[in-house]
Amino acid sequence: MESTVRTVQEVSTTPTTSTRPQLNRKSSSLDSTTLEQPPNKRTTPQKPSTEPKRPVRFLILSDTHDTDDDEEDQASAFQTPTISSPVDVVVHCGDLTPHGTPASLSEAISKLAAIPAQLRLIIAGNHEITLDEPYYLSLGGTTTTHAAATKAIKQDAAAQGVTHLAEGTHTFTLANGATFTVYASPYTPQFGASAFQYPTAEDRFNPATTTPAWATNTATPASTVPEGVDIVVTHGPSKYVLDDTGNGGSSGGCEHLRRAICRARPRMHCFGHDDDEEEGDDGMTCLPREFVGANQARQRGYARLCPGSEEALREKRQTPMVNAAIVDDEGKATNAPWLVKLEF
Numbered sequence: 137m138e139s140t141v142r143t144v145q146e147v148s149t150t151p152t153t154s155t156r157p158q159l160n161r162k163s164s165s166l167d168s169t170t171l172e173q174p175p176n177k178r179t180t181p182q183k184p185s186t187e188p189k190r191p192v193r194f195l196i197l198s199d200t201h202d203t204d205d206d207e208e209d210q211a212s213a214f215q216t217p218t219i220s221s222p223v224d225v226v227v228h229c230g231d232l233t234p235h236g237t238p239a240s241l242s243e244a245i246s247k248l249a250a251i252p253a254q255l256r257l258i259i260a261g262n263h264e265i266t267l268d269e270p271y272y273l274s275l276g277g278t279t280t281t282h283a284a285a286t287k288a289i290k291q292d293a294a295a296q297g298v299t300h301l302a303e304g305t306h307t308f309t310l311a312n313g314a315t316f317t318v319y320a321s322p323y324t325p326q327f328g329a330s331a332f333q334y335p336t337a338e339d340r341f342n343p344a345t346t347t348p349a350w351a352t353n354t355a356t357p358a359s360t361v362p363e364g365v366d367i368v369v370t371h372g373p374s375k376y377v378l379d380d381t382g383n384g385g386s387s388g389g390c391e392h393l394r395r396a397i398c399r400a401r402p403r404m405h406c407f408g409h410d411d412d413e414e415e416g417d418d419g420m421t422c423l424p425r426e427f428v429g430a431n432q433a434r435q436r437g438y439a440r441l442c443p444g445s446e447e448a449l450r451e452k453r454q455t456p457m458v459n460a461a462i463v464d465d466e467g468k469a470t471n472a473p474w475l476v477k478l479e480f
Contacts, residue, residue: 189479191477196473196475197462198408224314227406227460229259233264237266238285255308264332267322318369342396347392362400363400363401369407397455404456407460
């Protein structure tokens, strides 16, 4: 079978022009935004750091939905992307497979392991049903299959240089000395029957003191997004940011996750899950900065990025939000990954 070559989309978050090459895509897509953050209150100005900045190139993808063994339509399957220049870190934001079978997990991990990089990070998504043991057993699944899937995504993946991130915060240091923290979570708001879900009225991402009165705080030390974390990797988006479900324009993102992003101020938030966002117009819309309060969930507070934008991202004032879903709304792997450059 002839593999389809999909060109990587590139965005630089340093004060340079951001570019995106011509893509083999079904449409001219929009899947990256910046979320404006309210300024920190400081009593004294911060001194500029004398430490040299170390660039790190992240290849971000999600929702590859790699085919099961019995899948007939292999033509639409995800193929390992062709990258013209080396990357440092590969990040997969979940839904590696259609149903999470051990065989399909192994196949997806092998494709990711073939991408040259120092670090390859993956999380589960709602399609990895075999990894959510309580949910999988409720469907009649077996502990044997759950154990095999867990081994495939943990021990077997690690042997190939792929690291599965459990929910929580992790620290990594690259060969060039760049050190960064990553918060990871596979959980998404309840939407039909699927794995790793929680009721929309539950706040699992924030301290109890910040949870609205109408919601129930279920956060644990692992599930709470910590302030100052560098990168947030979740399977699903935050509320109103690249989260169109395609169901009459309804929003599939999480209000509590959005509040957590505004509180933590990460350098980048990457996710997938809502594949319909790959159908947007290609332009930039500048909206007022985020309001963190009673009206924080309204559809405002972010600017959409476009290719060739010359606006530099302001650290701790803007957070790039990247929907990296590869599969489109028809279930075909037609979309390109994102390449994001950060300095640490």
